[in-house]
Amino acid sequence: MVQWIIGKWDAFSHDVYLNFIKESRYLLILDGLKTTILLSITAILFGIVLGGLATLLRRSKYGFLRAIGYTYVDVIRGTPSMMQLLVINFVVFASVNVDLFVVGTVAFGLNSGAYISEIFRAGILSIDKGQTEAGRSLGLSSSQTMTYIILPQAIKNILPALANEFIMLIKETAIVGYIAMRDLTKAGDIIRSLTYDAYMPLLAVALLYYLLVKILTLGIEWLERYLRASDMR
Amino acid sequence: MVQWIIGKWDAFSHDVYLNFIKESRYLLILDGLKTTILLSITAILFGIVLGGLATLLRRSKYGFLRAIGYTYVDVIRGTPSMMQLLVINFVVFASVNVDLFVVGTVAFGLNSGAYISEIFRAGILSIDKGQTEAGRSLGLSSSQTMTYIILPQAIKNILPALANEFIMLIKETAIVGYIAMRDLTKAGDIIRSLTYDAYMPLLAVALLYYLLVKILTLGIEWLERYLRASDMR
């Protein structure tokens, strides 16, 4: 029995050595984790800008601007993100020589921008119509009402939803290996291709994603509690 | 000018011939589309069962059952679906020899089950607490109140959300190539590897996804209108 445990343990530590320690393979994982996090951050920032823009377009007075905003959101939400990534890389950026990180940022930023635009829209709609009416009836203009009354309140509903979108994005970026970026998933793939070990790199990477997401989720919960608490004033 | 258009048209129709007509390659696409649709359907059905079960677990009196339900939802929502697919295929089903379609159904069913459980929960919470109180105050038991009062109302909020989850699922399944299933995305990949055409297979597949999603979205909008209309009675 003891023998058996020792044997298992030896096999396990040998596997760990082979998959992570030998040739400093853990560095691949750390590097991949860094890329996953950085890419998610730049993409969400770009997505927020695009989402804001799309929201403005969709609230525009002019039909064709509304149509542009609508089409953007519609197409992105209607196609798999993998398709978007491939089209961005091989069609849009076909003959432009930019850093892959930029391509990734654009692809995932475009993707999340559509969802973020929906978040913005819902956030604005979540504010009672009475607030707009009160603002307008006091003689504030439409944009003043939006700036001083609606947005400051909507932000509380938008922030947690944005953070959630960030988490979604982290998980979505698992496909950037297709454009040769070396994210967390790809790091696991590379190790797998070196050691041909089916389980360990896979489970290690899954665990890292889980921890990353968990930490952020706890952060969001804290944020929501904080925002709710500050509502009670 | 006319010359130029004719030239372009010829090139285009040659590309169409090469990518889709030659050797009946369009059959690959049709087959892939069928797999994508069938897999999404079986997965959502399995997901509904799992989601219902997880909701029951999470509403249970017993702490450990609640913990199981919670952990399931938490882990699935905390990891990329690609990781789940790989782990299900290579770890869970490692030494079980079942049809790939079953593996795909289980993997994506497990995935959507967690999100569906959240949909169920939100649907139940969306019914005013007063309804439960009215039911209980009339002497109905907790499960009678759920069966006759809460669920019939919640279903209206749940149906459109479920349909949306179905759309999400269709897009998610774009990664089943990893477990050797030949879905729509994979069909496009195969054609690309045969014709070395960067654009056409990609755009054709993206368009098909878009159309599929669009048709379903219109269906959901109709459903929502119908449900709202039937609310007015």
Next chain:
Amino acid sequence: MIVVNGLCKTFDKTPVLRGIDEHIHQGEKVVIIGPSGSGKSTFLRCLNLLETPTSGTILIEGEDITAPGANVDKIRQKMGMVFQQFNLFPHLNVLDNITLSPVKTGKNTKEEARDIAFSLLKRVGLEEKAGSFPGQLSGGQKQRIAIIRALAMSPDVMLFDEPTSALDPEMVGEVLQVMKDLAEAGMTMVVVTHEMGFAREVASRVLFMDEGLIAEQGEPDEFFKNPKNERTRSFLSRVGI
């Protein structure tokens, strides 16, 4: 009939009911008034076990309903409750709203429940609404249906929590009329309301609640003419009596 002893209820450390002792006898019409937040609704909901008391006992016809193992569903069947927000079931028509509980709890057969429902509908003048859905009714009609829905279970007591507060002023009268008829028919009633006219006319006893306690009580004539408690006086003057 209802005996409440030392009833306390605390929400997250905030005491809302702070020791209520009260006897309500068969056939009494008790009206509860008091400022917002004084615990009126909470008291009513404890009688029905919609809130679980933190401490104290409630005996209904001698049975301790707060005892562990008490059959809560059975107890609730003896007590009808009417809410401020009506809480009709929007997916069922009026007839089904009324017959659901008698049928599902096994109290009546479908046919019996139907007959009872129609005689109750006649009583409140809403026979022709049997097939309508709640969304098609006015507030006053909704509340009248809510009352007879509770009556269909043949309760021994009826509890009302501000049944007219959510109504347009025009519709208050029709609901109060149904309640007056019910009182005349001898029903035991506990009513939280701001309608002082109703209290004066119908109540056999008025309770004034303040900060989780019954601060004062009495027969309506005496109570409204000579309130003894300082808080009662200021409350009554603020609501314009």
Next chain:
Amino acid sequence: MIVVNGLCKTFDKTPVLRGIDEHIHQGEKVVIIGPSGSGKSTFLRCLNLLETPTSGTILIEGEDITAPGANVDKIRQKMGMVFQQFNLFPHLNVLDNITLSPVKTGKNTKEEARDIAFSLLKRVGLEEKAGSFPGQLSGGQKQRIAIIRALAMSPDVMLFDEPTSALDPEMVGEVLQVMKDLAEAGMTMVVVTHEMGFAREVASRVLFMDEGLIAEQGEPDEFFKNPKNERTRSFLSRVGI
């Protein structure tokens, strides 16, 4: 001061206002009553252009506010509006609620607006609440702040849409008192309300609206004693007068 001619408003083919003609003079206190859905709120909101009239004209001090190109924001600054649901800005404290509009529209400097706010707060006895947030106030306090928030723009007319309907009965009095003070100070007021006591006491004229039209109007004494219209009579009897 306000001249309304042939005002019609249709929502999705449903006519809600069906041709209203009305003159409201400087200093008048007009109280509008009528059954639910008769168009009272819609009429008030049209005056303020919160609803765009379908047809008809509205002249405020001679200026046609329904004309294309009318400066809507400027016009609204001359008309204060108070809503049933208060609609205070929950993310701003009381002082900022009051000073936001005067400052942002360029009517006053920050300091001026602050001074005005404090003198208004004193007028309604809420000076010490300047730093509080709306969530910390009672309903009556909220509505008093909403009134002076509108007053801070020095409007020529004040529009009130059921300002006491969402209040606990205890708090109705304090809000009506502020409105009475305002009336005595000579403000032109148009008030939709179910508070008949207030109408009797304060109104210079009572309008009864029914199905999108002004069915009857008159001075309060005469109006309540001898309503001529059949609908008015049945309405008044239903609300208990």
Next chain:
Amino acid sequence: TLKGPDKKLVVATNAQFPPFEYVTEAGQGVIDKYDGIDILIVQEIAKDHGFKIEIADMEFNSIIASVTTGKADIGVAGMTDTADRRENVDFSIPYWVAVQTIIVPETNTDITSAESLKGKKVGVVTGYTGDSALSDMGDINLLRFNKGIDAVMELTNGKLDAVVIDSPTANRFIEKFDGLKAVYDDTVFETEQYAIAVQKGNQELLDKINSTIERLIANKDIERFAEEIDARFQS
């Protein structure tokens, strides 16, 4: 570990690697819709030992996981035998010597050897021989793609300086795309050999496979397969 009475052999491959394995006209390949040198070898194995073949076409990265977990019996996808990999699978005797080819644009003059790739952006396919060979060299800006075609696309788009991939595949790419040429450097790329992977310890199956491969090598059948495929591809 072969399942069922019909001796079914599940073959894991990634059929996007011509000329070794690729998908051909729907339903008319050598085995199912699949064709290629590896597929022909598999067909021989089936003939020799009475197996019924089932092809599982998956991402390259999934092939070994399928073999180690027993979801597939063998992995055949132009896989190179290395010491690290031997810890997790057993390899057959090699059946092909892989020569790596550097693909560069015709206009390129400064890439003449593997050494000159240093400091350049070079595309490879994750897990392919080129990947491991260049990884060992260091100093190269290595971009690992999931598919060879994606790497070559990026090269023709001017976003890469070179792509390093197995020579038969490289030849296909150079034929298909205008403006590309091959650069060879046998000195630096140590010779790597393709072998078939089986689950660790499955000596019985390994012996059967080895016997077939030995026969094919002795008869020079594999070269013949390569020519056959080449001819079929040209048409």
